[in-house]
Amino acid sequence: MVKVLKIKNKKVFACEICGFGYKDKATAQSCQNWCSESPSCNLQIxxxxxxFPK
Ligand SMILES: [Zn+2]
Structure with missing residues (x-):
């Protein structure tokens, strides 16, 4: 499952592995799928x- 963060009163869906946040859940989910199978980030995602996590 992706994490749901609240940033400036907006919902952001974050990948649990790399911590990057996305406006839509589908993108966060594809990031997480990528991260769980690959050690590197996918720039397309x-x-x-x-x-961006600190
Ligand atoms: Zn990720």
Whole structure:
């Protein structure tokens, strides 16, 4: 499951593995699927991120 964060009163769906957040759950889920199978980030997915972990 992806994490749901609240950032500035907006819902952000975050990948549990890399922590990047996305506006829609489907993108967060595909990031998480990618991260669980691959040690590197997928730029096609992470370019859509709206939240970056510190
Ligand atoms: Zn991820």
């Amino acid at each position: 992470t370019k859509k991120a709206v939240y």
